[in-house]
Amino acid sequence: MNERAKLETKASPHVALFATCLVNAMRPSIGFAAVQLLEQAGCRVDVPMGQTCCGQPALNSGDQEGTRQIARRNIKMLEPFDHVVVPSGSCAATIKVHYPELFAHDPAWLKRAQNLAARTHELLSYLTDIRGWAPEGVHLEKTATYHDSCSGLRELGVKKQPRKLLAGVENLTMRPLAGEETCCGFGGTFCVKYPAISNAIVDEKAAAVEATGADLLLGGDLGCLLNMAGKLHRRGAKVQVYHAAEVLAGMGDEPAIGGDA
Amino acid sequence: MTAAFSARVDAALASPTLKLAIDRTTGTARSKRAAAMAAWPEFNIARDLGRDIKDHVIENLEHYLVTFEKNAIASGAKVHWAETGAQACAIVVDICRKANAKSVTRAKSMLGEEIGLPHALEEAGIERVETDLAEHIIQLAGDPPSHIVWPALHKTREQVAELFRTHHRDPGALASVEAMVGSARRQLREKFMAADVGISGANFLVADTGAVCTVTNEGNAELTTTPPRVHIVTAGIEKLVPSTAHAMAMLRLLVRSATGAELTQYTTFHCGPKQAGDLDGPEEFHIVLVDAGRTRMLAEGLADMLRCIRCGACLNHCVVYRQIGGHAYGATYPGPMGAVLTPSLSGLEAAQDLPRACTLNGQCQEVCPVAIPLPTLLRGWREKAWQQGFEPATVRWAVALWRFLILRPALYAAASAIGLRLMPLFSRNGWISRLPLAGGWTAHRDMPSPTGGTFLAQYKRRMKK
Amino acid sequence: MSSARAKILQAIRAASPATSSGKGPIGAQAAALSARAAATRPERVSGPVDAAFLTRLQDPGIGATTERVATLQDFPDAVRRYLAAQGLAAAVAVQPHPELLALDWSGVETHHHIATDEGAAVGLALGGIAETGSLVFHSSAASPTLFAFLPLHHVVAVRAETLWPWLEDYATALATLPQPRNVNLVTGASGTTDIEGTLVRGAHGPGWLHIVLIGSTNAT
Numbered sequence: 031m032n033e034r035a036k037l038e039t040k041a042s043p044h045v046a047l048f049a050t051c052l053v054n055a056m057r058p059s060i061g062f063a064a065v066q067l068l069e070q071a072g073c074r075v076d077v078p079m080g081q082t083c084c085g086q087p088a089l090n091s092g093d094q095e096g097t098r099q100i101a102r103r104n105i106k107m108l109e110p111f112d113h114v115v116v117p118s119g120s121c122a123a124t125i126k127v128h129y130p131e132l133f134a135h136d137p138a139w140l141k142r143a144q145n146l147a148a149r150t151h152e153l154l155s156y157l158t159d160i161r162g163w164a165p166e167g168v169h170l171e172k173t174a175t176y177h178d179s180c181s182g183l184r185e186l187g188v189k190k191q192p193r194k195l196l197a198g199v200e201n202l203t204m205r206p207l208a209g210e211e212t213c214c215g216f217g218g219t220f221c222v223k224y225p226a227i228s229n230a231i232v233d234e235k236a237a238a239v240e241a242t243g244a245d246l247l248l249g250g251d252l253g254c255l256l257n258m259a260g261k262l263h264r265r266g267a268k269v270q271v272y273h274a275a276e277v278l279a280g281m282g283d284e285p286a287i288g289g290d291a
Numbered sequence: 292m293t294a295a296f297s298a299r300v301d302a303a304l305a306s307p308t309l310k311l312a313i314d315r316t317t318g319t320a321r322s323k324r325a326a327a328m329a330a331w332p333e334f335n336i337a338r339d340l341g342r343d344i345k346d347h348v349i350e351n352l353e354h355y356l357v358t359f360e361k362n363a364i365a366s367g368a369k370v371h372w373a374e375t376g377a378q379a380c381a382i383v384v385d386i387c388r389k390a391n392a393k394s395v396t397r398a399k400s401m402l403g404e405e406i407g408l409p410h411a412l413e414e415a416g417i418e419r420v421e422t423d424l425a426e427h428i429i430q431l432a433g434d435p436p437s438h439i440v441w442p443a444l445h446k447t448r449e450q451v452a453e454l455f456r457t458h459h460r461d462p463g464a465l466a467s468v469e470a471m472v473g474s475a476r477r478q479l480r481e482k483f484m485a486a487d488v489g490i491s492g493a494n495f496l497v498a499d500t501g502a503v504c505t506v507t508n509e510g511n512a513e514l515t516t517t518p519p520r521v522h523i524v525t526a527g528i529e530k531l532v533p534s535t536a537h538a539m540a541m542l543r544l545l546v547r548s549a550t551g552a553e554l555t556q557y558t559t560f561h562c563g564p565k566q567a568g569d570l571d572g573p574e575e576f577h578i579v580l581v582d583a584g585r586t587r588m589l590a591e592g593l594a595d596m597l598r599c600i601r602c603g604a605c606l607n608h609c610v611v612y613r614q615i616g617g618h619a620y621g622a623t624y625p626g627p628m629g630a631v632l633t634p635s636l637s638g639l640e641a642a643q644d645l646p647r648a649c650t651l652n653g654q655c656q657e658v659c660p661v662a663i664p665l666p667t668l669l670r671g672w673r674e675k676a677w678q679q680g681f682e683p684a685t686v687r688w689a690v691a692l693w694r695f696l697i698l699r700p701a702l703y704a705a706a707s708a709i710g711l712r713l714m715p716l717f718s719r720n721g722w723i724s725r726l727p728l729a730g731g732w733t734a735h736r737d738m739p740s741p742t743g744g745t746f747l748a749q750y751k752r753r754m755k756k
Numbered sequence: 757m758s759s760a761r762a763k764i765l766q767a768i769r770a771a772s773p774a775t776s777s778g779k780g781p782i783g784a785q786a787a788a789l790s791a792r793a794a795a796t797r798p799e800r801v802s803g804p805v806d807a808a809f810l811t812r813l814q815d816p817g818i819g820a821t822t823e824r825v826a827t828l829q830d831f832p833d834a835v836r837r838y839l840a841a842q843g844l845a846a847a848v849a850v851q852p853h854p855e856l857l858a859l860d861w862s863g864v865e866t867h868h869h870i871a872t873d874e875g876a877a878v879g880l881a882l883g884g885i886a887e888t889g890s891l892v893f894h895s896s897a898a899s900p901t902l903f904a905f906l907p908l909h910h911v912v913a914v915r916a917e918t919l920w921p922w923l924e925d926y927a928t929a930l931a932t933l934p935q936p937r938n939v940n941l942v943t944g945a946s947g948t949t950d951i952e953g954t955l956v957r958g959a960h961g962p963g964w965l966h967i968v969l970i971g972s973t974n975a976t
């Protein structure tokens with residue numbers, strides 16, 4: 031058995047939760063939900079206190095050197111752990127896909143970046159694919175629909191995992207979302223650099239969400255969820271928005287994003 | 292955002308009909324493509340093959356260009372080379388003048404648009420008749436194309452009817468799309484037969500036969516290239532394929548990706564002028580091989596983009612294109628492929644918004660039939676724009692300040708705490724609808740008011756208990 | 757403009773990273789790519805080629821009608837029936853192919869040039885492709901290109917024994933034939949989706965295509 035496989039089947043891997051800057055500031059409950067789910071899945075969870083951000087805003091602005099500074103810091107911080115788990119597809123993809131690209135010409139750091147990339151996972155796919163975890167005894171008498179955030183979907187292949195997990199929540203009825211794989215218009219800095227275009231995109235998304243008639247909109251990436259929740263609220267829609275991890279952790283009847291539960 | 296781009300975007304978003312027109316055509320295109328792909332589980336391996344065929348050609352471009360030239364000349368064609376668009380236009384105009392051409396018919400070619408051929412012909416005082424229905428519509432309207440497969444996609448049927456009513460000889464009632472197509476058929480019929488020169492583009496140049504492949508559904512390409520005395524092809528040097536068999540593999544990808552059909556109604560290989568005994572066909576057959584920035588793309592690390600077969604799938608699946616349409620891009624090629632091409636063709640400074648006005652959602656790459664990593668290429672332009680200092684000073688400062696903080700967790704925590712304490716001051720019932728420095732967000736959507744401090748601070752407190 | 761040629765080729769040489777070296781001769785690489793095509797084809801053409809061809813032509817997206825007759829001698833009757841069914845005058849432009857000219861066209865006015873506004877033309881295709889339901893025309897004295905593009909109705913005979921299963925099979929055959937000025941693969945009637953994506957027939961080429969399959973693949 032190789033080193034990697036050993037780690038993955040370890041009964042109790044030492045996991046760092048990389049909460050992401052948005053969860054840290056805007057929606058701490060996702061962080062708590064993630065800790066709880068990881069512990070249920072048999073992990074020893076640590077939340078490194080020195081964590082800030084994965085560096086995406088710099089990366090997407092084309093500031094490669096700046097991103098490298100941030101990446102080096104994060105690599106050092108996260109090296110001691112068996113696994114790094116991130117409750118966001120786009121932040122996980124930054125570490126998993128883009129950190130190694132940044133060090134293509136720096137063999138020493140490339141190796142460290144690749145090593146970290148191999149141990150980094152998006153939360154929902156980690157729970158199913160690596161830990162084989164499934165919810166037990168979680169009830170929620172609601173209808174919900176799911177939006178596939180683009181980075182998780184296309185850079186990491188997160189598609190079936192959240193649906194599989196949510197199917198295990200008792201009494202939760204899932205409704206299909208037309209255009210579930212279509213971008214919501216968040217795009218990180220895009221939504222503030224090109225607000226009018228972003229608005230037109232999220233308006234269409236919000237209309238599609240409303241058309242499902244679902245009580246809840248769920249997803250796996252807080253940036254997108256804030257974007258859609260903010261638009262739904264501005265449109266006066268009653269749909270409540272949660273990260274899928276919150277529902278899986280049994281927090282689906284606590285206040286939704288924006289608080290008016 | 293540059294003022295010019297901002298103005299074009301605002302105009303597009305303000306149009307009462309544009310979105311409707313875009314949705315009608317791209318919606319149909321997306322669902323037809325999806326149906327075609329559902330019936331073709333081999334798409335993924337076909338795409339790898341398409342990518343490899345084009346990469347093979349680009350890696351051996353000189354070999355294939357020279358082979359093509361040799362075989363085309365052997366078939367009786369005259370082959371011309373143009374380094375720039377202006378040179379290519381001059382060659383075409385010169386051939387037209389020598390042929391004493393009064394009237395020229397043209398079958399849609401994006402390269403022709405790229406190099407400004409319509410304009411050059413007009414300057415030269417030669418009557419230009421666009422024969423592709425969509426090109427005919429935008430010629431009447433005086434518009435540039437807004438899509439590479441459906442150039443008149445921005446026009447609603449009502450607007451087309453209005454144009455035909457004004458410009459056609461015998462428009463009839465124009466009560467249906469069928470009636471509009473019928474009117475255009477009547478209008479263009481005599482023009483096809485009366486033209487002195489027919490100009491087309493090329494979907495593929497077949498190296499081992501010297502043939503030029505065109506695809507259309509209307510049949511206008513053959514009616515443009517057969518009756519006139521002279522046929523001129525303008526083609527980018529990246530259009531080569533090794534053989535007819537390779538062209539067939541590419542056609543499977545191209546047509547399904549563009550329209551969802553399996554093959555275009557008319558797929559034609561043009562090879563040389565009229566042969567002995569032929570009852571129709573041009574006496575002269577010219578091929579103009581155009582660089583116009585392609586070798587520069589090769590040198591700039593954009594070889595991947597030279598695979599593009601102009602199918603338009605990335606446009607139809609782009610959330611940004613579908614909101615702002617083609618004209619907002621301010622260039623011949625819109626959408627994701629245009630956002631990669633335009634900075635190379637017309638300069639990064641002027642086109643800097645195009646790679647930035649993208650959410651990097653990756654759907655374009657997913658549908659591209661030759662697997663072009665469009666988001667990666669767009670990131671590449673952003674890096675160049677950053678290095679060359681095109682990002683506005685405010686953005687650079689904001690990124691620098693943010694980076695300063697996130698490299699210093701203690702400061703970052705303090706700053707976050709202050710921010711999070713201030714934000715609720717702007718909130719009502721848990722939502723913020725106006726926030727200083729976040730106008731881009733709150734102009735269009737609300738922001739949930741954060742509660743209870745950061746996750747890290749709360750977690751630390753809990754752990755201490 | 758030969759200096760443009762030299763400059764372009766020079767620019768290609770300057771820009772290309774040392775790529776292809778080590779991948780073997782160019783021709784062998786191209787052949788290896790061709791060999792991969794078979795695995796990418798839609799799993800469709802199995803069983804008799806003529807049946808596959810006719811099945812493919814049922815697709816409404818193609819916009820053709822079909823029938824089968826036993827021999828080429830039956831073609832004029834098929835044309836007469838078609839004209840009557842469509843309510844058209846008994847007059848057609850006959851593609852100047854010796855085999856068509858030799859048929860008995862009595863009862864139908866025939867001519868051998870094609871007019872700009874031709875109502876109906878009859879033709880004989882060089883062959884067909886089952887995968888796509890395409891007709892193949894090679895331009896020649898017996899097969900002028902415009903016969904397939906000017907008429908409003910095009911009625912075409914194609915022999916079952918001239919059907920190729922796949923696009924590549926035709927490409928292989930083409931390499932052994934004299935290269936015509938124009939190869940036209942005609943796949944259904946002319947159509948356009950240029951106005952709001954709505955499909956309309958008869959944009960510039962024929963609005964109606966009727967294909968008469970002659971004989972069958974098995975019967976010889």
Ligand code: SF4
Pocket residue numbers: 548598599600601602603604605606628655658659660661662663
């Ligand atoms: S980039 Fe790809 S999807 Fe876009 S037009 Fe070119 S080939 Fe088609």
